[in-house]
Structure formats: structure tokens, C-alpha cells
Amino acid sequence: SQQGEEDPQALSIQEGENATMNCSYKTSINNLQWYRQNSGRGLVHLILIRSNEREKHSGRLRVTLDTSKKSSSLLITASRAADTASYFCASMDTGRRALTFGSGTRLQVQP
């Protein structure tokens, strides 16, 4: 399977609910990043977590990183219809200078 696999591939929730997306990777990393993409637009950086960090918060976003399991999760709390988008994790592998992206999770938040 690919580096940076996301799970689930698609998620549909009601406004106000929390959304959790998971990501797995295969190699040793410097950091792991999460991005968001609205339809027809470029990716927007959400949050970066370094390999020596376990949890990071930014507004309604909470990211965790477990390097022993090579996995990360993105939690969006109190979701809004405007959160509807695709979300991608991307790993910065040790020794490289480019990100490896996962296939993404499509989040649909119903108003």
C-alpha cells in the first residue's frame, strides 16, 4: 500500500459532529502535515506535527502522531458545512526534501 494512506476514504457527518481521519505511513519521518483541498482549488496547509511531538492543536483541529505505530489522526471538532473538502496527510521522510501524500479523505458535512 501507499505511504500516507488515509482512512476512511470518505466520511459524511452532520454539522456539529466531530470528524476523525486517520493516516498511516511507512518510513521514518521528520514531520507529518495535514492539508485540505476544496474542489477545483489547490491544497491549503492546516497543521504540521514534528516527529518528536505527540499532539498539536490549532483552533478546532487536533492532530496526534504515534511514531511507534507510524500513524496520525486529524480530529475536526464541531464541524461546519464549510469544512466539506478533501483532507490529505503528507509525510516528510527523513533525508528527503519533498512530501509524500496519501490518497485523502473526502469529508462531507451536512447542514
Place this chain on the structure above:
Amino acid sequence: ETGVTQTPRHLVMGMTNKKSLKCEQHLGHNAMYWYKQSAKKPLELMFVYSLEERVENNSVPSRFSPECPNSSHLFLHLHTLQPEDSALYLCASSSNPSNQPQHFGDGTRLSIL
């Protein structure tokens, strides 16, 4: 406004045409990237430039030719493309390739007839 501008936004070309995609960043970054985004596939890294030097070429066919004349501009020259090259081509920049986030443009939607 993301600080990374790509032109054109849409491009339709025949397989024998030659065209170029342009990317410009106004963020003072020193690294720039080309990615290909196809339906139902992960984002694929194509090229990485750091301080105007190509530092990574991800086994991209020679019909794609990048050019980075300075740290603010990046081009992707296209010639003799195939239908499977139809995709969204995204440009990104960052201040440090290893540990800083990347800023993306909105991409060029390329269709090969």
C-alpha cells in the same frame, strides 16, 4: 490569495502541441515543486527545485521539462503529451524543503485531446 499563482488555470492541447505552465510565488520562498493530481490517485511529486537547482526528479517522462530561472518562477514545458497526462498540475513553494509547510497554487487543469 495564496501567494502562489499558476497560469493558465485551464489548458486544452493536442498531443503534438507544445505549451508551458507557469508558476510564480510572492512569498520569498527558496524551494518550488511541481505535482500531478489525477483522479483517484495520490498527489504525485514530479520535480523539486531548491535555490533554483533541481534536487529531485521523480522518474518523470522527458516530455515534461521543468525550468526554474529564479527563486520566484517555475515553468513546466510540455511537448508530445499523452491522454493519460490529463490531470491537475499543482505548483507549490516553501521556505525550507525539509521542515516547513508548502503553499500551493490553484493548479492548471490540463486536458490532452
